[in-house]
Amino acid sequence: MTATEERPTPMGYGPMNRKEDARFVRGHGNYVDDIVLPGMLHGAVLRSPYAHARILSVDTSAAQAHPKVRAVITGETLAGLNLAWMPTLSHDVQAVLATDKVRFQGQEVAFVVAEDRYSARDALELIDVDYEPLPPVVDARKALDADAPVIRDDLEGRTDNHIFDWETGDKAATDDVFDRAEVVAAQDMLYPRVHPAPMETCGAVADLDKITGKLTVYTTTQAPHAHRTVYAMVAGLPEHKIRIVSPDIGGGFGNKVGIYPGYVCAIVGSIVTGKPVKWMEDRSENLMSTSFARDYHMRGEIAATRDGKILGLRVKVIADHGAFNGTAQPTKFPAGFFGVFTGSYDLQAAHCEVTGVYTNKAPGGVAYACSFRITEAVYLVERLVDVLAYDLGVDPAQLRMRNLLRPEQFPYESKTGWEYDSGDYPKALRLALEQVGYEELRVEQAAKRDRGELMGIGVSFFTEAVGAGPRKHMDILGLGMADGAELRVHPTGKAVLRLSCQTQGQGHETTFAQIVAEELGISPDDIDVVHGDTDQTPFGLGTYGSRSTPVSGAATAVAARRVRERAKLVASAMLEVSPDDLEWEKGRWFVKGDPAASKTISEIALAAHADLELPEGVEGHLDAACVYNPPNLTYPFGAYVCVVDVDAETGQVKVRKFVAVDDCGVRINPIIVEGQVHGGLADGVGMALMQVMAFDEDGNHLGGSFMDYLLPTSMECPSWELGETVTPSPHHPIGAKGIGESATVGSPAAVVNAVVDALRPYGVRHADMPLTPAAVWRAAQGDPIRT
Numbered sequence: 001m002t003a004t005e006e007r008p009t010p011m012g013y014g015p016m017n018r019k020e021d022a023r024f025v026r027g028h029g030n031y032v033d034d035i036v037l038p039g040m041l042h043g044a045v046l047r048s049p050y051a052h053a054r055i056l057s058v059d060t061s062a063a064q065a066h067p068k069v070r071a072v073i074t075g076e077t078l079a080g081l082n083l084a085w086m087p088t089l090s091h092d093v094q095a096v097l098a099t100d101k102v103r104f105q106g107q108e109v110a111f112v113v114a115e116d117r118y119s120a121r122d123a124l125e126l127i128d129v130d131y132e133p134l135p136p137v138v139d140a141r142k143a144l145d146a147d148a149p150v151i152r153d154d155l156e157g158r159t160d161n162h163i164f165d166w167e168t169g170d171k172a173a174t175d176d177v178f179d180r181a182e183v184v185a186a187q188d189m190l191y192p193r194v195h196p197a198p199m200e201t202c203g204a205v206a207d208l209d210k211i212t213g214k215l216t217v218y219t220t221t222q223a224p225h226a227h228r229t230v231y232a233m234v235a236g237l238p239e240h241k242i243r244i245v246s247p248d249i250g251g252g253f254g255n256k257v258g259i260y261p262g263y264v265c266a267i268v269g270s271i272v273t274g275k276p277v278k279w280m281e282d283r284s285e286n287l288m289s290t291s292f293a294r295d296y297h298m299r300g301e302i303a304a305t306r307d308g309k310i311l312g313l314r315v316k317v318i319a320d321h322g323a324f325n326g327t328a329q330p331t332k333f334p335a336g337f338f339g340v341f342t343g344s345y346d347l348q349a350a351h352c353e354v355t356g357v358y359t360n361k362a363p364g365g366v367a368y369a370c371s372f373r374i375t376e377a378v379y380l381v382e383r384l385v386d387v388l389a390y391d392l393g394v395d396p397a398q399l400r401m402r403n404l405l406r407p408e409q410f411p412y413e414s415k416t417g418w419e420y421d422s423g424d425y426p427k428a429l430r431l432a433l434e435q436v437g438y439e440e441l442r443v444e445q446a447a448k449r450d451r452g453e454l455m456g457i458g459v460s461f462f463t464e465a466v467g468a469g470p471r472k473h474m475d476i477l478g479l480g481m482a483d484g485a486e487l488r489v490h491p492t493g494k495a496v497l498r499l500s501c502q503t504q505g506q507g508h509e510t511t512f513a514q515i516v517a518e519e520l521g522i523s524p525d526d527i528d529v530v531h532g533d534t535d536q537t538p539f540g541l542g543t544y545g546s547r548s549t550p551v552s553g554a555a556t557a558v559a560a561r562r563v564r565e566r567a568k569l570v571a572s573a574m575l576e577v578s579p580d581d582l583e584w585e586k587g588r589w590f591v592k593g594d595p596a597a598s599k600t601i602s603e604i605a606l607a608a609h610a611d612l613e614l615p616e617g618v619e620g621h622l623d624a625a626c627v628y629n630p631p632n633l634t635y636p637f638g639a640y641v642c643v644v645d646v647d648a649e650t651g652q653v654k655v656r657k658f659v660a661v662d663d664c665g666v667r668i669n670p671i672i673v674e675g676q677v678h679g680g681l682a683d684g685v686g687m688a689l690m691q692v693m694a695f696d697e698d699g700n701h702l703g704g705s706f707m708d709y710l711l712p713t714s715m716e717c718p719s720w721e722l723g724e725t726v727t728p729s730p731h732h733p734i735g736a737k738g739i740g741e742s743a744t745v746g747s748p749a750a751v752v753n754a755v756v757d758a759l760r761p762y763g764v765r766h767a768d769m770p771l772t773p774a775a776v777w778r779a780a781q782g783d784p785i786r787t
């Protein structure tokens with residue numbers, strides 16, 4: 001059965017077609033750009049042509065004179081409102097519209113509000129900005145050089161481009177392990193700057209009602225409640241007078257977590273003109289100025305015994321954070337969850353140091369389909385294991401099998417302090433190797449090598465840490481990371497579930513209804529899932545880092561269980577028995593030993609609203625809510641094997657086969673899980689083989705369109721072959737772990753390992769992403785590192 005065929009609705013978990021597809025496949029999605037309000041004006045952003053330049057003057061007079069222009073907003077205008085700078089998600093500040101300098105190409109300099117989009121764009125051409133170009137910092141590895149230009153001279157006392165130093169693990173113990181190790185393998189590698197590139201670009205429609213004083217912002221955000229709070233704090237507006245509506249979203253992938261200057265300008269535009277103002281960026285703007293991901297220059301070392309027992313890891317990273325430190329991660333973790341770089345292996349000690357620096361590039365550092373830098377961490381360790389296998393001359397799959405954590409070690413505390421909740425790693429790797437036919441592939445490869453043909457087999461194993469996060473050590477901008485769910489059961493037994501998380505295409509309207517169905521026996525078709533409107537939903541920090549199922553999914557299950565317990569009291573009154581005499585079967589409470597004496601959940605719901613004398617503890621209906629503070633993250637994992645053929649003449653890589661075995665605990669909807677994995681695998685192929693946000697030495701952005709910044713298509717992707725193991729999370733109410741990003745996290749290393757393996761006859765031990773034909777060819781000539 002394919003995903004598009006009709007299938008019966010399951011009363012709980014199981015394959016179910018997505019409820020939201022009814023509108024999506026008919027073209028009835030409602031995106032920000034579909035929103036049209038009476039009298040709405042249109043905004044456009046003037047952007048810097050320079051990566052680094054002083055602003056000498058901004059002359060807006062000609063633009064103001066344009067007959068269709070209603071307002072021109074500059075940094076000076078905003079400074080008058082104390083809005084020229086806004087906080088970033090990492091406790092830095094970012095210019096909304098530049099006043100003193102521009103610090104990356106594409107930075108926002110002015111905002112025009114006009115009667116239509118075309119006039120707004122035309123008027124941008126009429127703004128005259130006088131710049132004095134300054135030397136830019138493009139290479140993060142040179143950002144701390146003594147003669148590097150200081151980018152953030154707006155920050156008091158700042159004399160260099162240093163942002164932070166962060167370390168984790170035990171340095172002394174790690175050095176000791178390395179001193180004693182028989183073998184040490186080291187490798188420099190770059191996880192290049194990439195971009196989430198969602199199908200829908202970012203935008204907002206801001207509408208300030210001057211009578212009520214209420215500001216409504218329809219916007220592309222993965223975190224509506226967090227946006228509302230930040231707007232309240234920045235603009236000094238009362239929070240209850242702000243409503244953020246995040247309608248259908250055409251992909252987020254981390255790109256829509258932060259607040260962009262365009263959103264703030266649309267709001268100011270509405271305040272200034274008294275009309276609703278729409279701002280939608282175009283593709284180039286999205287690629288040039290919204291949040292990038294990765295950009296980690298890493299040096300990793302792995303210590304082992306000569307017979308292949310991994311002992312320790314030592315890592316140094318230079319993290320390129322762009323012109324403003326706008327990375328998204330919990331406050332305590334400036335390098336996100338990179339601390340999970342010890343991966344899936346049983347080792348004695350580990351230590352890493354990360355230094356964050358400013359460069360003249362767009363800010364961001366978002367968790368692009370990953371839990372706060374885990375993609376970088378997994379790539380690093382999985383490359384190092386392959387480098388070690390290369391040096392030792394052993395099979396990389398066997399080396400992994402020998403060193404994987406064993407099932408009896410869970411819950412496992414990693415050497416950097418993370419408590420992995422559960423797992424059976426060898427089982428997943430064995431399954432993946434069997435499924436791909438690993439032994440046979442190695443035989444085929446040997447025969448091909450004899451004939452001078454290049455074939456590679458790449459293995460990766462990953463552990464993710466998703467579901468940020470426990471309030472005791474996680475917050476974003478001081479806001480704790482608990483999430484809410486409210487479940488209302490109507491008198492007729494239908495229900496509405498209100499969530500603080502925000503879907504961007506992951507199918508929440510289906511799977512969250514399935515969680516309620518599983519707990520209460522109400523059909524998912526009878527449960528409406530409401531999200532993306534701060535006036536309609538409980539507070540929570542939104543959807544990124546695969547946190548929806550681990551946090552909001554748990555909140556949903558707990559709220560449903562509270563409904564069930566309340567229903568039990570009502571049923572006991574209806575059946576005139578003690579609650580202790582009742583037993584639950586999906587959809588009804590019945591009397592123990594007398595299954596015919598029962599009340600269904602809809603009978604109970606009606607009774608709770610009717611004239612039944614309610615028992616103590618029931619106020620009048622079944623509704624319940626939960627704010628869920630997760631006790632730990634959940635730790636999905638997986639084993640991936642990629643097979644490639646490489647054309648020695650052209651450097652062209654063909655991904656021939658890809659087996660992905662994922663374990664995300666209990667699967668709510670297996671076909672949605674599959675879809676999530678398919679998307680992530682395609683992402684991985686894109687990053688491994690074709691994507692990089694490149695800059696020239698003047699800081700000019702070289703990837704401003706999809707002609708330059710390449711997205712993988714079905715031509716580059718094989719027919720994915722999936723497998724699964726199920727290790728329920730012991731602390732999650734339904735045993736589920738996140739899945740949304742596993743494949744993006746785990747697959748790039750598998751692809752790169754495969755390509756490097758194919759190039760082994762050329763003595764290639766490592767090659768940096770993206771492995772474009774030119775890079776593969778260069779690596780074969782002995783030049784594997786991107787510079």
Ligand code: CDP
Pocket residue numbers: 506507508511512543544545546547548549550664665666667668669670672673676736737738739740741
């Ligand atoms: O936070 P985000 O929705 O991006 O990621 P997620 O929590 O991993 O969920 C992605 C989608 O997969 C959602 O529709 C989940 O309900 C679904 N899922 C599932 O069916 N079973 C799981 N064990 C995990 C997620």
